[in-house]
Amino acid sequence: MNPTNESASKMDKTILQNCQVNLSTEALVEIIEKRGEGTITANGAVSVTTGKYTGRSPKDKFIVNEGEAAEQVDWGSINKPMDKNSFIALYERVLEHLRAQDTLFRFTGWAGADTDYRLPIEVITEFAWHNLFARQLFIREDNETAGKHNAFTVISAPTFKANPKRDNTNSEAFIIISFEERIILIGGTEYAGEIKKAVFSVMNYLLPQQEVLPMHCSANTGASGDTALFFGLSGTGKTTLSANPDRRLIGDDEHGWSPNGIFNIEGGCYAKCVGLSEEKEPQIYHAIKHGAVLENVFCHNGMPDYSNTERTENTRAAYPLAHIDNSIFPSKGPHPKSIIFLTADAFGVLPPISKLTKEQAMYHFLSGYTSKLAGTERGITAPEATFSACFGSPFLPLAPAVYADMLGEKIDQYDADVYLINTGWIKGPFGIGERIPLVYTRAMVNTVLEQSLEGVDTVPDDYFGLHIPESIPGVPSQLLKPWESWESYSSYQVKAAQLAAKFHENFRTFTKVSEKIKNAGPVYQG
Numbered sequence: 001m002n003p004t005n006e007s008a009s010k011m012d013k014t015i016l017q018n019c020q021v022n023l024s025t026e027a028l029v030e031i032i033e034k035r036g037e038g039t040i041t042a043n044g045a046v047s048v049t050t051g052k053y054t055g056r057s058p059k060d061k062f063i064v065n066e067g068e069a070a071e072q073v074d075w076g077s078i079n080k081p082m083d084k085n086s087f088i089a090l091y092e093r094v095l096e097h098l099r100a101q102d103t104l105f106r107f108t109g110w111a112g113a114d115t116d117y118r119l120p121i122e123v124i125t126e127f128a129w130h131n132l133f134a135r136q137l138f139i140r141e142d143n144e145t146a147g148k149h150n151a152f153t154v155i156s157a158p159t160f161k162a163n164p165k166r167d168n169t170n171s172e173a174f175i176i177i178s179f180e181e182r183i184i185l186i187g188g189t190e191y192a193g194e195i196k197k198a199v200f201s202v203m204n205y206l207l208p209q210q211e212v213l214p215m216h217c218s219a220n221t222g223a224s225g226d227t228a229l230f231f232g233l234s235g236t237g238k239t240t241l242s243a244n245p246d247r248r249l250i251g252d253d254e255h256g257w258s259p260n261g262i263f264n265i266e267g268g269c270y271a272k273c274v275g276l277s278e279e280k281e282p283q284i285y286h287a288i289k290h291g292a293v294l295e296n297v298f299c300h301n302g303m304p305d306y307s308n309t310e311r312t313e314n315t316r317a318a319y320p321l322a323h324i325d326n327s328i329f330p331s332k333g334p335h336p337k338s339i340i341f342l343t344a345d346a347f348g349v350l351p352p353i354s355k356l357t358k359e360q361a362m363y364h365f366l367s368g369y370t371s372k373l374a375g376t377e378r379g380i381t382a383p384e385a386t387f388s389a390c391f392g393s394p395f396l397p398l399a400p401a402v403y404a405d406m407l408g409e410k411i412d413q414y415d416a417d418v419y420l421i422n423t424g425w426i427k428g429p430f431g432i433g434e435r436i437p438l439v440y441t442r443a444m445v446n447t448v449l450e451q452s453l454e455g456v457d458t459v460p461d462d463y464f465g466l467h468i469p470e471s472i473p474g475v476p477s478q479l480l481k482p483w484e485s486w487e488s489y490s491s492y493q494v495k496a497a498q499l500a501a502k503f504h505e506n507f508r509t510f511t512k513v514s515e516k517i518k519n520a521g522p523v524y525q526g
Contacts, residue, residue: 014099019106019124022141025291028105028132037129042302044290045317048129053189054296054312056197057173058394060189062087064178069205074399086168087178091185093167097160098126105131108151110139111199113331114263117212117256120151121199130156133192133293136320138199139267139331152182152202154195160187177201177397192295193316196270197395200254203265205397213257213406214265216392218242219250219333227262227333228449229255231391232342233370237423239271240438241342241445243283249327257335257410264331269324273297273315276306287323335414338448340421346371347385348425348433349482349496352475353444354466355458358411359520361418362404365390366510366517367503371424385499387506401512419448420466427485429495436479443474463496464503465523500524 023031029046032038038048063073065081073079098104105125112118123134134154161172173188175198184198200214207214217231220242227250232238239252251264252271271284273294278285288294288304295316298308306315321327341364343350356364368388389400396403411418423441427433447453458467459481471477478484486492500522507521 015095015104015124016106018098018101019104021106022108022135023105023131025132025135028128028135029291031128032132035128037127038293039299040302041294041299041304043288043304045288045292045294045304046129046132047294047297047299047304049296049311050190050192053173053191055191055314056193056394057171057175057189057191060170060173061175061198061394062169062177063397064176064180066178067180069179069397072205073397078394079397082168082176087176087185090162090167090169090174090176091183094155094157094160094185094187097157098124098155101126107131107134107138109134109141109267111152111203111265112256112263113139113265113267114256114258114260116260117207117210117258117263119203119206121154122151123154123156123195125156126159127156127190129293130158130190130192130195132291133318134195136291136293136318137196137266137268137270150182152184152199154184154198155186156195157187158190162188179205192293192318193270196266200265201395201397203254203256204392204395204403207256208398208402208406211259211406213403213410215255215257216253216390216395217255218252219255219262219264219336220244220247221250221328221333222247222449225334226338226449226451227336228338228340229262229336230340230342231365231368232423233368233386233388233391234272235372236342236344236370237438237441238342239284240281241340241423241441243281245283245326247326247449249321249324250331250333251321260332261335262333264321266321267331268318268320271317271319273304273306273317274309274313276317283324283326284317287319288317289319289323292317292319292323335410336416337451339411339416339418340445340448341365341391341418343370343420343422344424345369345422345499346424346430347495347499348427348429348486349492349499350420350422350424350464351461351466351468351482352422352426352436352440352480353448353472354420354461354464354468355453356418356420356466357520358408358418359517360465361411362408362513362517363507363520364420365407366400366404366513367506367521368393369503369506371430385502389510399512401510404513404517417448417451417453421445421448426479426482428487428491433486440475440479444472447472461523463500463522463524465520497524
């Protein structure tokens with residue numbers, strides 16, 4: 001590393017000499033146990049805790065206001081600026097802190113399975129288990145060029161605590177991206193997900209410059225090369241529905257759509273563990289074995305207890321794609337035939353399945369809607385509508401319309417069909433109705449993947465302007481039109497109007513989209 005500011009030095013020899021480079025999984029596991037960073041579970045995974053930070057800290061994330069980024073970044077509450085001098089000063093303090101460590105760990109590899117668009121990365125960590133995390137989540141280098149040419153360097157120093165007044169941070173924790181210096185600086189937090197998502201944020205900035213659409217989605221492909229994408233926020237079933245024994249997994253979370261097709265940005269998976277069982281999600285359950293990292297999962301006599309959420313509901317497992325039997329190597333696939341947007345609508349008014357026009361696809365991509373089920377919290381019964389642009393707004397350095405426009409262009413260019421599938425409530429809202437059975441959702445997904453909806457008659461949705469198929473094999477037809485499954489049509493109207501209003505309110509935040517896209521939202525205006 002060679003920051004352009006004269007006050008910032010190169011990553012000096014003292015630090016590099018202290019780094020153990022690209023250690024094997026076995027060696028890292030041994031060091032983690034010896035240093036007391038974690039314990040080994042009965043299934044061979046490494047079990048660790050992350051202290052007070054058990055999830056991402058979005059208020060502690062900054063982008064350095066410098067160079068081209070100063071003009072291109074969509075500054076605001078998500079992309080908060082940090083001035084260059086503050087970054088350089090903090091960077092130097094972190095280097096001084098690292099020089100005092102006896103041993104550091106360095107991983108070199110790639111983000112991006114497509115060799116035409118991959119980014120060389122290096123990850124330097126204080127903790128051995130953070131380096132094991134990087135080894136399992138990113139793509140391991142296949143030669144000695146990784147980390148040497150134009151690499152992005154991630155520095156993870158969790159035991160260094162920032163001083164907000166001195167360092168111009170929000171708290172002791174910080175995640176800072178400098179696009180000019182090609183550095184990601186992380187400190188004050190032990191949560192490993194910051195490493196993964198910071199690299200994804202970098203890719204969301206760099207890939208559009210190469211006409212590649214970065215996407216927060218899972219992807220799989222069938223025997224005939226029919227690739228499908230699954231977008232959806234937490235709780236919508238993205239991981240569950242994309243894990244299909246009859247299809248091969250490209251990846252479960254981050255992908256790029258290039259002129260060559262779809263490629264995984266990562267080399268591993270970072271799955272939620274809450275409620276995990278062998279019966280419901282056998283692929284994930286069996287992927288947690290030697291070399292996997294379990295974050296904040298309670299263990300009893302060495303056995304993980306996935307039902308225990310005393311530490312956090314955000315328990316996680318990190319493991320390489322090789323732990324999934326039907327994964328693809330390299331993690332690439334043809335251009336998608338089907339794109340599925342998943343939402344868990346607790347209002348109970350969105351149809352279980354609908355086909356979207358290109359403009360509707362762009363509208364719902366920008367909206368990124370689902371319901372946060374506040375009913376899981378004591379004393380709160382009403383659901384909370386949640387919108388996250390492009391199904392991943394915390395990781396978008398550029399304006400959401402940039403990504404939506406690219407999606408529209410690719411839908412046109414590659415003739416992809418887009419569907420909105422509601423995995424949430426039917427027969428009424430949360431608390432009155434019921435969640436649609438998984439067997440019905442799988443039937444709808446399979447119908448989409450088989451591309452057997454062509455020519456099927458559709459009916460319009462009066463509130464949302466959606467096109468609802470008249471029939472789906474294996475699904476009762478009366479469930480496909482939500483208003484027909486409610487006991488009271490007037491109650492349905494009230495809830496539909498409420499959700500439509502929330503869509504319109506959220507979409508007012510997008511100022512750089514065409515009227516055609518704006519008009520592709522709910523028909524009901526209130």
